[in-house]
Amino acid sequence: MTFSTILGFTAAVLTTGSFLPQAIKTIRTKDTQSISLFMYLLFSTGTLLWLLFGIFSNNMPIIVANAITLVFAVIILVYKIKYRKKD
Amino acid sequence: MTFSTILGFTAAVLTTGSFLPQAIKTIRTKDTQSISLFMYLLFSTGTLLWLLFGIFSNNMPIIVANAITLVFAVIILVYKIKYRKKD
Numbered sequence: 001m002t003f004s005t006i007l008g009f010t011a012a013v014l015t016t017g018s019f020l021p022q023a024i025k026t027i028r029t030k031d032t033q034s035i036s037l038f039m040y041l042l043f044s045t046g047t048l049l050w051l052l053f054g055i056f057s058n059n060m061p062i063i064v065a066n067a068i069t070l071v072f073a074v075i076i077l078v079y080k081i082k083y084r085k086k087d
Numbered sequence: 088m089t090f091s092t093i094l095g096f097t098a099a100v101l102t103t104g105s106f107l108p109q110a111i112k113t114i115r116t117k118d119t120q121s122i123s124l125f126m127y128l129l130f131s132t133g134t135l136l137w138l139l140f141g142i143f144s145n146n147m148p149i150i151v152a153n154a155i156t157l158v159f160a161v162i163i164l165v166y167k168i169k170y171r172k173k174d
Contacts, residue, residue: 003143004140004143004144007136007139007140007143008136008137008140008144010133010136011133011134011136011137011139011140012133012137013133014129014130014132014133014136015129015130015133015134015137016133017129017133018125018126018127018128018129018130018133019126019130020126021123021125021126021129022122022123022125022126024123025121025123025126026121026123029121031120031121032121033118033120033121034112034113034116034118034119034120034121034122035109035121035122036108036109036111036112036113038105038108038109039105039106039108039109039112040105041105042101042102042104042105042108043101043102043105043106045101046097046098046099046100046101046102046103046104046105047098047102049094049095049097049098049101050095050098050102052094052098053091053094053095053098056090056091056094057091057095
């Protein structure tokens with residue numbers, strides 16, 4: 001493995017994994033007040049497109065990373081829609 | 088441009104751009120209660136590593152996308168640290 005591959009792999013684990021603590025916090029507290037609905041709409045759509053891009057380019061790391069990220073992002077999005085205060 | 092390239096480009100614009108509405112909301116409201124500090128610590132570090140990966144692999148789309156995302160992510164992280172309630 002080259003230095004570049006290790007760097008990219010570590011980066012992918014961090015950016016994908018970062019949504020887990022947010023998903024856990026959101027599920028636990030049901031507090032979504034300061035989370036942007038628009039962010040998670042754009043981000044979930046973008047991650048779905050990354051997943052399709054990975055499938056079309058037959059790129060397994062892109063498929064795996066975005067499939068996992070999509071699960072976390074959609075959980076946060078669903079909680080945001082379900083528990084948002086009218087404001 | 089192939090279908091795959093358009094898909095990847097659209098995906099990149101959406102996932103990168105998605106952090107802008109969150110950054111705007113956070114700057115405006117200074118409310119970071121429901122945002123996970125751990126998410127933005129991991130995500131900002133991961134995005135920095137993606138940026139370094141892009142520089143090492145001389146990949147301009149990865150450099151540009153992650154440089155922009157890093158700015159938004161660090162803004163949200165700084166606000167989270169500055170305005171978090173002790174809990």
